[in-house]
Amino acid sequence: MRRESFVKLAVVVVAVIAIFISFIKPLAYSIRQGLDLQGGTHVVLEGVDTPQAQVNDDAMNRVVKIMETRVNAMGLTEPVIQREGQRRIIVELPGIKDPDQAIEVLGKTAMMEFKDEDGNTVLTGTDLKDAREETDQQGQNVVSLEFTDAGAQKFAELTAENVGRTISISLDGQVLTAPNVKEPITGGKAVITGSRSLDEAHNLALLLRSGALPVKVQIVETRTVGPTLGQDSKDKSEFAFTIGVGAVVLFMLVFYRVSGLIADISLMAYVLILLFALKMLDATLTLPGIAGIILSVGMAVDANVLIFEHFKEEMRLGKTIRASMDSGFRRAFVTILDSHLTTILASIVLFFFGTGPIKGFAITLGLGAILSLFTATTMTQYLLKWLIASNIIHDHRLFGASLFVEKAVKE
Amino acid sequence: MNRFDIVGHRKIWYIFSSTIIIAGLICMFTKGFNLGIDFTGGTLLNLEFEEPVDINDVRTIMNDYVAGNTQIQMAGAQNDSVTAQNVMIRTRDLSQQERENVLQGFKEKLGDYKILREEKVGATIGSELIMKAVWAALISWLLIIIYISYRFEFKFGLAAVLALVHDTLVVLSVFSLTQKEIDSSFIAAILTVVGYSVTDTIVIFDRIRENLKLHFKRGGDIEALANRSIYQTLTRSIYTVTTILVTTIALYIFGGDTTRDFAFALMVGFAFGSYSSIFTATPLWVTFREYSERRQAKKRMKPRVAKQ
Numbered sequence: 001m002r003r004e005s006f007v008k009l010a011v012v013v014v015a016v017i018a019i020f021i022s023f024i025k026p027l028a029y030s031i032r033q034g035l036d037l038q039g040g041t042h043v044v045l046e047g048v049d050t051p052q053a054q055v056n057d058d059a060m061n062r063v064v065k066i067m068e069t070r071v072n073a074m075g076l077t078e079p080v081i082q083r084e085g086q087r088r089i090i091v092e093l094p095g096i097k098d099p100d101q102a103i104e105v106l107g108k109t110a111m112m113e114f115k116d117e118d119g120n121t122v123l124t125g126t127d128l129k130d131a132r133e134e135t136d137q138q139g140q141n142v143v144s145l146e147f148t149d150a151g152a153q154k155f156a157e158l159t160a161e162n163v164g165r166t167i168s169i170s171l172d173g174q175v176l177t178a179p180n181v182k183e184p185i186t187g188g189k190a191v192i193t194g195s196r197s198l199d200e201a202h203n204l205a206l207l208l209r210s211g212a213l214p215v216k217v218q219i220v221e222t223r224t225v226g227p228t229l230g231q232d233s234k235d236k237s238e239f240a241f242t243i244g245v246g247a248v249v250l251f252m253l254v255f256y257r258v259s260g261l262i263a264d265i266s267l268m269a270y271v272l273i274l275l276f277a278l279k280m281l282d283a284t285l286t287l288p289g290i291a292g293i294i295l296s297v298g299m300a301v302d303a304n305v306l307i308f309e310h311f312k313e314e315m316r317l318g319k320t321i322r323a324s325m326d327s328g329f330r331r332a333f334v335t336i337l338d339s340h341l342t343t344i345l346a347s348i349v350l351f352f353f354g355t356g357p358i359k360g361f362a363i364t365l366g367l368g369a370i371l372s373l374f375t376a377t378t379m380t381q382y383l384l385k386w387l388i389a390s391n392i393i394h395d396h397r398l399f400g401a402s403l404f405v406e407k408a409v410k411e
Numbered sequence: 412m413n414r415f416d417i418v419g420h421r422k423i424w425y426i427f428s429s430t431i432i433i434a435g436l437i438c439m440f441t442k443g444f445n446l447g448i449d450f451t452g453g454t455l456l457n458l459e460f461e462e463p464v465d466i467n468d469v470r471t472i473m474n475d476y477v478a479g480n481t482q483i484q485m486a487g488a489q490n491d492s493v494t495a496q497n498v499m500i501r502t503r504d505l506s507q508q509e510r511e512n513v514l515q516g517f518k519e520k521l522g523d524y525k526i527l528r529e530e531k532v533g534a535t536i537g538s539e540l541i542m543k544a545v546w547a548a549l550i551s552w553l554l555i556i557i558y559i560s561y562r563f564e565f566k567f568g569l570a571a572v573l574a575l576v577h578d579t580l581v582v583l584s585v586f587s588l589t590q591k592e593i594d595s596s597f598i599a600a601i602l603t604v605v606g607y608s609v610t611d612t613i614v615i616f617d618r619i620r621e622n623l624k625l626h627f628k629r630g631g632d633i634e635a636l637a638n639r640s641i642y643q644t645l646t647r648s649i650y651t652v653t654t655i656l657v658t659t660i661a662l663y664i665f666g667g668d669t670t671r672d673f674a675f676a677l678m679v680g681f682a683f684g685s686y687s688s689i690f691t692a693t694p695l696w697v698t699f700r701e702y703s704e705r706r707q708a709k710k711r712m713k714p715r716v717a718k719q
Contacts, residue, residue, distance in 0.1 A: 036669070099526075099529075219531075220535065221531065221532050221536055222529070222530070222531045223530045223531075224530070225527075226525060226527045228459070228525060228527060229457070229527040232667065233669060236667035237666060240661045240662050240664075240665040240667075241661075243661040244657065244658035244662060247657045248654050248657060248658060251650075251653065252654075255650055287670060288596055288599055291666065291670055291673060291674070294661070294662055295655070295662075295677070298655035298657070298658035298659070299607070299610070299655065301650075301651065301654045301655075302647075302651045302654075305651055306614065309644070309647045313643070334617060335613065335617040335618075338562055338613045338617060339609075339610040339613045339617075342555055342558060342609040342613060343606040343607075343609075343610055345551065345554050345558060345606075346551050346555075346602050346603070346605050346606035346609070347602075347606065349547050349550050349551040349554065350547065350598075350602045352547075353543045353544070353546060353547035353598075354543075354598070355595070358598065358599045361599045365606070
């Protein structure tokens with residue numbers, strides 16, 4: 001029994017320390033990082049009512065679909081496009097190279113119109129089947145268009161009626177090109193000239209291909225974090241984590257000696273489980289989220305401190321170590337439960353009212369409270385039980401009780 | 412051993428807290444807050460130039476293209492220096508054209524730069540955020556009162572919530588006094604402080620509840636009981652506030668500019684959250700309890716008087 005408990009204790013202590021040291025960094029870095037850590041652009045779009053089109057649920061869902069097409073063409077890993085509330089859409093573009101251009105592409109309505117000389121609209125973007133950027137024989141960057149069958153018919157009629165006159169192709173009311181029609185075009189194909197670069201032609205083709213937005217959208221918020229700042233934030237949080245957690249570990253050893261070591265082991269396990277849970281939940285780790293983790297370590301200590309203080313108090317009453325531990329745990333548990341539940345309440349409220357990074361913070365804080373409730377009441381308890389059962393400690397002072405025992409005698 | 416009578420001196424703590432809060436409220440109404448663009452709407456540009464630039468040159472270029480109030484901050488080795496590579500600009504919500512003009516101006520006159528961070532927030536989003544924050548605070552207070560009233564009794568719930576309102580007001584006062592910038596992470600900080608303040612208060616209340624059950628007879632000395640509960644949990648209070656302040660200070664010193672104000676708010680909040688559990692919440696509970704005891708005593712007296 002004695003030997004068995006000691007072996008269990010030793011195995012867990014060594015295992016947790018080894019896992020912590022070797023896996024903490026790879027584990028932390030395998031969690032999806034928010035834009036504030038990896039760099040990228042966050043855009044909030046808002047549907048606006050116009051006399052032509054009112055914002056409704058269906059229209060916003062179509063806007064999301066179109067945004068998906070536009071964003072997918074940017075070739076990013078794990079972009080996020082989601083609706084928020086009635087008329088907003090959040091777009092996250094991690095690691096985007098040219099944020100300005102991306103923001104411009106997202107904000108365009110992309111309403112394409114073919115007009116005759118009198119300004120009558122004959123064809124619109126819906127008549128298009130495809131649009132691709134190309135470099136033609138003269139080295140010009142162009143967008144080649146392919147019409148649907150109905151579109152090809154209309155385009156043939158338009159060109160046939162306007163030989164010798166100009167027609168115009170415009171996007172969102174801006175004329176892109178106004179060619180002179182030399183002969184009727186019946187093949188269902190056309191090109192738009194005038195792009196300054198192949199990139200520009202590519203974006204134009206993309207906008208035409210993905211189609212016009214059913215409602216006008218407006219960009220209400222953009223946030224860009226450059227890759228340099230993101231890396232800097234990561235390095236700094238890593239350092240703050242090391243110092244903060246290191247200090248807590250040291251403090252617990254100084255305050256509570258052997259019990260402190262037990263608390264430290266259960267803290268390390270707590271951090272590992274928390275990171276693992278975040279990874280499993282596919283949560284996004286943001287800067288406030290990391291702050292939340294560092295803070296939650298400080299709070300997770302509290303549960304251990306409560307247990308140890310009750311433990312010492314019971315010993316002061318003259319109970320045996322084992323009896324002290326049992327009743328200490330029982331009494332501490334009520335307090336730990338009440339105090340953790342209020343933290344969980346606060347983080348739930350934060351989650352529902354917060355946006356973006358604050359949600360990330362609320363998740364780590366709430367999850368942290370739930371998990372530390374678990375590690376403090378099970379892990380710490382088992383480790384302490386094994387420690388006592390292995391009977392290696394005979395001096396109460398090694399539980400950090402010395403201060404108290406002396407004080408108790410003086411009183 | 413004679414321990415200092417904390418609850419007996421509660422008038423001192425009430426006066427101390429009231430003084431800070433009244434001063435803070437005066438400050439809030441006169442100086443207001445330094446609200447960041449998350450709340451007011453606006454544009455933030457954080458650039459890193461290849462060569463150190465002069466703040467006056469940056470200001471001149473800004474004034475050339477943008478009318479209105481612009482804040483420019485030079486971050487770098489020396490805090491008070493007028494030249495730095497890292498420049499933080501806060502101004503009103505710029506249009507796409509204005510923004511391009513400004514950036515073009517910088518490139519032409521001050522050399523090449525890298526954009527570290529750029530934010531553009533519309534004014535409506537900002538005002539929504541304030542409303543959300545106020546609602547979040549009110550709802551969390553309400554939930555906490557309900558929870559504590561259910562687990563303890565209403566007098567405990569009221570005392571705990573007054574203590575955390577106290578902590579919230581102190582943090583707001585400090586931010587108004589120092590005119591540190593308030594952004595959306597400040598809301599997260601306040602709500603964390605709320606959570607911590609209640610947690611810390613509950614530990615003492617829990618001990619009071621236990622002592623009431625085990626060692627208290629009706630008509631006993633409630634002040635002595637409250638004091639004893641405070642001292643029985645004092646070691647824990649000190650250890651916990653120490654560890655949590657250590658992690659927060661680590662975040663403040665090493666966490667970088669982005670989290671510095673956030674960590675500062677937490678530091679103030681945690682310190683006062685711990686203070687208020689002992690010096691505000693517990694004395695308030697004693698005050699409420701004595702008040703209701705006096706009322707009950709009066710009620711018991713009345714029928715007797717009537718009979719005579």
